Amino acid sequence: MIFKLDYGEDITQAITEECRRKKIKSAYLFFIGAVQKATIGYYNQKTKKYKKIFINKPMEIVSGVGNISVKEEKIFLHAHVSLSDANGKMSGGHLFSPTIVFACEVFIIKNRRKLVRKFDKQTGLFLWQR
Numbered sequence: 001m002i003f004k005l006d007y008g009e010d011i012t013q014a015i016t017e018e019c020r021r022k023k024i025k026s027a028y029l030f031f032i033g034a035v036q037k038a039t040i041g042y043y044n045q046k047t048k049k050y051k052k053i054f055i056n057k058p059m060e061i062v063s064g065v066g067n068i069s070v071k072e073e074k075i076f077l078h079a080h081v082s083l084s085d086a087n088g089k090m091s092g093g094h095l096f097s098p099t100i101v102f103a104c105e106v107f108i109i110k111n112r113r114k115l116v117r118k119f120d121k122q123t124g125l126f127l128w129q130r
């Protein structure tokens, strides 16, 4: 499946909603485009908390990769982005909201295997069951 996100939409919300509408519970995905502003995160492995980084300027989405699985019975998007600024300088990390679309093309490939996330004590993250 391939679709575009609209100007002003939030990437995480828009992709998650599209997957809910299409009942896609397991998939991997890619997206490219540009954002008006972004929120990315770095997971601190010691404190087990995300540090959020707010980028309040237009950036290119050089690469967006992610997957869809089920977390606490809801369809859940996990995505990471590489963003570049006007000088080609890169920033990247875990994708958070709000990250606002300027233009965005999304490619989703469905998975047959059901993927469910469960809380993992060691990492403090919701990880897939083996």
Ligand code: ZN
Binding pocket: 078, 079, 080, 094, 095
């Ligand atoms: Zn992540």
